[in-house]
Amino acid sequence: MGMLVDGTWQDVWYDTDKSEGRFQRENARFRDWLSTDSDDRFAAEPGRYHLYVSLACPWAHRTLIMRELKGLTGAIGVSVVSPLMLENGWTFKRNEGSTGDQLADRNFMHQVYTAAAPDYTGRVTVPVLWDTHHDTIVSNESADILRMLNSAFNDITGNHTDYYPAALKDRIDAWNDRIYPAINNGVYRAGFATTQEAYEEAYDEVFAELDHIDGHLASHRYLAGDTLTEADLRLFTTLIRFDAVYHGHFKCNRQRLAEYRRIPGYIRDIYQLPGVAGTVNFDHIKTHYYASHTMINPTGVVPKGPATDFNAPHHRESIGR
Numbered sequence: 001m002g003m004l005v006d007g008t009w010q011d012v013w014y015d016t017d018k019s020e021g022r023f024q025r026e027n028a029r030f031r032d033w034l035s036t037d038s039d040d041r042f043a044a045e046p047g048r049y050h051l052y053v054s055l056a057c058p059w060a061h062r063t064l065i066m067r068e069l070k071g072l073t074g075a076i077g078v079s080v081v082s083p084l085m086l087e088n089g090w091t092f093k094r095n096e097g098s099t100g101d102q103l104a105d106r107n108f109m110h111q112v113y114t115a116a117a118p119d120y121t122g123r124v125t126v127p128v129l130w131d132t133h134h135d136t137i138v139s140n141e142s143a144d145i146l147r148m149l150n151s152a153f154n155d156i157t158g159n160h161t162d163y164y165p166a167a168l169k170d171r172i173d174a175w176n177d178r179i180y181p182a183i184n185n186g187v188y189r190a191g192f193a194t195t196q197e198a199y200e201e202a203y204d205e206v207f208a209e210l211d212h213i214d215g216h217l218a219s220h221r222y223l224a225g226d227t228l229t230e231a232d233l234r235l236f237t238t239l240i241r242f243d244a245v246y247h248g249h250f251k252c253n254r255q256r257l258a259e260y261r262r263i264p265g266y267i268r269d270i271y272q273l274p275g276v277a278g279t280v281n282f283d284h285i286k287t288h289y290y291a292s293h294t295m296i297n298p299t300g301v302v303p304k305g306p307a308t309d310f311n312a313p314h315h316r317e318s319i320g321r
């Protein structure tokens, strides 16, 4: 674990000293957008853009699911990093489960960042959307990448399914605003807290929001109603990891999600959508968290369980109808 400082890699852990033990996520720095206009700098074209992802990472996972649902697997290539993130950060070690860097055969993810910005200072995160024409990073913000994949390639693929429809925009935005701090980032705030108070604050927020969601799902198949939207995809990647990782490793252990009434069926509903199960890799997920965060789990031993059947029937087809 580390970061780039003026383009040089430094092996340092998150600094929580200045924030009373609270983990604070850094904002993404590359925030350009793909365009449907062929004259624009980042025009959408098949074969031109590439995703750098970790199969362990919930933020990267969102972009892989959208790539599947939007029929973009042929148009956008993928490089998967090794699940272990140690002194060199994310690596492309093929003997540790990486596909290798499919574009330039680099050894480390930080070299992707310095290829785009030689004097970059900041964290080296996945996902990254890379442009092979300008040899640079378009975006390293998963929420933005999700929106781009949702709309920029529609005329190329003919897939016009909209996961951020105008009619549901306000509802989706409202859910995203709740779920990001309380759930997506909430589990990290619990897990990376270095004071009791910071941990308990995050833990309480995580379960208050999960309780709220479980209640909502009693009468709504998905967050925004009976339509699957990006808000569900953003929530799903945290939920699918919860019992395997966040419950134990991040100490979010008031209960397992399996003990909720509706959340387990909701997870299976999304898991069973065509293309989604293939994006879920529990080997990478568990190895990454338990073996990379050596200050939380110094032995690096990876738990075998839990044994959850995400293919069991979800019985949610008629909810809310």
Ligand SMILES: N[C@@H](CCC(=O)N[C@@H](CS)C(=O)NCC(=O)O)C(=O)O
Pocket (backbone or CB within 6 Å): 001, 002, 026, 027, 028, 054, 056, 057, 058, 059, 060, 123, 124, 125, 126, 127, 140, 141, 142, 143
């Ligand atoms: N805001 C980013 C966050 C991405 C992120 O934090 N990814 C994690 C992996 S789950 C990462 O690469 N962390 C490396 C680090 O913080 O040094 C997004 O949503 O794309």
